[in-house]
Amino acid sequence: MPQSLDGFLDIRAMLRLVRQNLGLDVAFIGEFVGDQRVFRHVDADAPNTLVEGTGDHLDTTYCGRVADGRLPELIPDTAAFPEAQRLAVTRTLPVGSHLSVPIRLSNGMVYGTFCCFGHAPDHSLNERDLAVMRTFAGLVAQRIDRDLQAESLLAAKRGRIRRLLDDGGPAIVFQPIFLLDGLAPVGAEALSRFPSDPYRPVETWFSDAAEVGLQIELEHRAIANALAAYAPVWSRHRVQIGINASPAAILAPGFMDLLSGSPADRIVLEITEHERIDDYGPLLAALALLRDRGVRIAIDDVGAGYSSMSRVVAIRPDIIKLDREIVRGLDGDPMRQALARALVDFAARCGCKVVAEGVETPGELEILSELEVQALQGYLLGRPAGVDALERVLGQGARRIDAMADAG
Structure with a gap:
């Protein structure tokens, strides 16, 4: 027609x-x-x-x-x-x-x-x-x-997500995050994983959940699963965890309860960009309560568009996460380098730390080192994996830090 x-x-x-x-x-x-x-x-x-x-x-x-x-x-x-x-x-x-x-x-x-x-x-x-x-x-x-x-x-989307939730999903993997200084592991970002038959990108699962009214339940479940899986890590390592949450999930009833029982000062709340924010007041009030508990606030995918920068200005996070599209091919693209340098300088002036996402090549790592970002994550350094694999990475990092201290 x-x-x-x-x-x-x-x-x-x-x-x-x-x-x-x-x-x-x-x-x-x-x-x-x-x-x-x-x-x-x-x-x-x-x-x-x-x-x-x-x-x-x-x-x-x-x-x-x-x-x-x-x-x-x-x-x-x-x-x-x-x-x-x-x-x-x-x-x-x-x-x-x-x-x-x-x-x-x-x-x-x-x-x-x-x-x-x-x-x-x-x-x-x-x-x-x-x-x-x-x-x-x-x-x-x-x-x-x-x-x-x-x-x-x-109905098919709703049924698929409902079955996942009823089965206790989503599954959680952890991608390690490393300090630039000595590439010492300081924690991980929790990432949701979904059934692969049929395959759907992670973003599609969350957008489908929003479409059928299950977004909050899915996000809250992912956070609860991540914190539960990470609890044994905290018993042996003083490291952070990054958990993703949309503004809607943060403002929904029960969000604060999800974090109770976890060490707040080791949680980094990464605010994702799932929907437009017309009124920052309620979100800023909720984030203030979280900060009072010791939670640090990060903005995800900074540099991906104007909206992410407007969020940085409104929220004034402790950490900004450099979008992987800026990091990709950074060593061979002067314009990307200029943009990354501007964002790192902006963060420094605002008192924010910078984590570069999607680091996949030695060339990208070299440029990020020159830019003096504070931390990195990506396939070059560590792929998302289960908690046992993360513990091995953290154990190796602890031994590396001890060796550096002994040498000093």
């Missing part, structure tokens, strides 16, 4: 267009639900007794009798049809003239009917008018098809 027509053809607008073109009093879409005809959309110039969402037994309706062939689709004068006169609605509404055509979906199923009627007979109604009704019924069917497909996709 052409985009201009598609944008215009709202179902209610179609009803009004057809009704006014035919000069009739009422138009509606009737859906067949079991043995009921249910009003889904109603358009009329004057108040009427047809209420959207109400139903009647099909056998008592024009829709039902047109669908089973007992009444024709075109009735200029109901008085000429004994079958119409036997229906109570002919007198109670009243119905003097009537047109009704089936709405047939792409799978062949009859969804219901597209109907128009007048309170008085109208002998000017003809086969051309019926053809117009059929055309618009086809367009309505296309729109309903798309709506049903969208509902089906949403």
Whole structure:
């Protein structure tokens, strides 16, 4: 369907267009639900007794009798049809003239009917008018098809995420973070992992969750799983953990409780960019409470766009995380280097630490060393892995730090 027509053809607008073109009093879409005809959309110039969402037994309706062939689709004068006169609605509404055509979906199923009627007979109604009704019924069917497909996709997304949550997911892996000075490990970022059959990017899981109203539950579960998995690490290493949370998840009830029982001074809350923030007041108040407990605040993906910089200015984080798109190919791109240098200088002037994400090559590491960022993470230094693998990295780092202290 052409985009201009598609944008215009709202179902209610179609009803009004057809009704006014035919000069009739009422138009509606009737859906067949079991043995009921249910009003889904109603358009009329004057108040009427047809209420959207109400139903009647099909056998008592024009829709039902047109669908089973007992009444024709075109009735200029109901008085000429004994079958119409036997229906109570002919007198109670009243119905003097009537047109009704089936709405047939792409799978062949009859969804219901597209109907128009007048309170008085109208002998000017003809086969051309019926053809117009059929055309618009086809367009309505296309729109309903798309709506049903969208509902089906949403149901599939909701079911997929619900099953994950019911099974205790998501799983958590940890990517180590290293100080630039001596490449000593200082902690890790907790990252969610999801079933791979079928594969969907992590971002898609969270965006799908937001679409079906499960974003908060999914984010809170990921944080709870991360902190629970990290608890044994804290018993042996004084290191930090970075946990990701959107502003909506931070402001939702129960967020503060998620952090209780964990050492707040070893938590870095990385604020992700999932939605626009129109009012920073509530978020800043929540972050102030977290800071009072000792939690440090980071802004993720800094440099990815204007919005991330506006968040830095509004939130004034303790840490900014340099976006991996800036780090990628940094050693061979003077413009990236200039941008990275500006952000590092900006952070220094604001009293922020800088963590560079996505470090994958020795060349990138060399430039970041020259820029004097405070910390790094990326595949070159350590891939995301389970907590046992992280503990091995932390153990090696502790031995390295001890050796450096002995040498000093």
